[in-house]
Amino acid sequence: MSKKKEVFRSQKEGEVTFYSCGPTAYERANLSHCRRFVVSDLMVRYLESRGYKVDSYMNFTDLDDNTIEGAERAGVDLTTFTSGYIDSFLSDIDTLGVRRATGYPKASDHVQDMIEISHKLMHKGFAYEKHGSIYFDISKFERYGRLSGINLSKIQLGKTVDLDNYEKDNPRDFTLLKRSTLSELKKGIFFETEWGNVRPSWHIECSAMSTGYLGETLDIHTSSRDLMFPHHENEIAIAEAVTGKPLAKYWMHSELLLVDGKKMSSENNNVVTLKDLLAMGFTGREIRFLLLTVHYRKPINFSLKRLASIRTALKRLDEFTIKLLCLPPGRPHPEVTAYVSAMEEQFFTAMDDDLNVSLAMAAIYNFIKKTNPILQVNHLDRDQKNYIIEKLNTINQVLKIFKLQGCPLEPEVDALIQLREKARVEKDWETADKARNDLAQRGIAVIDTANGPLWKRVSDDEEE
């Protein structure tokens, strides 16, 4: 709210309440959605790694113009329509390595709360009824605009909304409950109230769910920048008019995802979904890495070229962890422990400063640069190796980027590798190449090094 970095303090010692605005269930997740998921995951994971217990919720908007129109067009009922998209969002979230939130409330399950809120706002004089719709009277809420810094008297009205469709007292007012249309009534999409049959608006949905699950004041409310005005401003107005208390202690907005410098959106006709990229052979992990390693308050300019360069960077990290995991114990190295602590300290210092991921990653790369030559000559004992793996694991709880599965492999794979090595020593290249091909068919790539061959899985699956 201060628009500056502040030292984070939760309201309750050791616990954090966390809410992020979720997607509307009428389309597949595109990369903008994915960025929001990954950024809020990073925040939650980081808070957890710092010892907080995080109570996190993300809503699904499954009752609004888009979902109703989408269901209409698809010729199915609303719930069937939205639940398909909700399932696809949840599976995308898993693909991206996002830890599941405490809960994923749906707007349609909380309409009674929204009607209740509207009642309270009417009684307090913040809302009025007109032709069967309920509107929020912005002139009654003096603090309006603090989050986005807008000046209501200077904005241009009607630029993105057809004002003729509404009967507000003041065009700046916004809708709380909307009178149901005839076609909605016919399909049973309406809720009976003393003002007639209505359905809720987007803004009141988030207010109802965030305060409903997490109380009057949340510690952190997160979402992306473009929702700041009017959505969050309205969400604040509703919640604060009801409770008289701030809706959230901290607002964290992630920046946009761009394509050729333009916002990824259907108007710009440049939407890329997660599914598209998976179909092109990219993995959820690569996409996570792309979305994660740019600071959350900076725009990301998406391109396939960029994704390709992310892929090689990630490959290098993988080479390092594989070499480390498969390394047989050797002599102890005098300084490696100091390198590890330096990395750990730099990583957490950088992340403490408003999640400075770029700087945090540099700590890791610098460590790898120093440690690679040590690995090359097998100069680590068992304890040192385990210590490094343990610390990388700690970091990985936050980033979920490294592959830290063990080196052990199935006997038949091992046998093939041994066979190839034996053939190589005997210079029987035909047998050696055949073994290499057999391994490739099992999804195993062999990497020859001075310390003997390494192997890695070409596929990407790894459990948490």
Place this chain on the structure above:
RNA sequence: GGCGGCGUAGCCAAGUGGCUAAGGCAGUGGUCUGCAAAACCAUUAUUCAGCGGUUCGAAUCCGCUCGCCGCCUCCA
């Protein structure tokens, strides 16, 4: 028109008053290698969009200019 953000090497990107301007990708040179792949090492900005100012000292502060982007009341 209002409000906000951004501009650092071929690309991505950290740094917001003072050590040699982090790090990644690509490039180049080298090491290793049966071949292949990979890896490893080294190297890559007298300069931070431009101009002017403040200062002993500026990528960092101030002013102006140029370029790009977002939001402006139910696209989310």
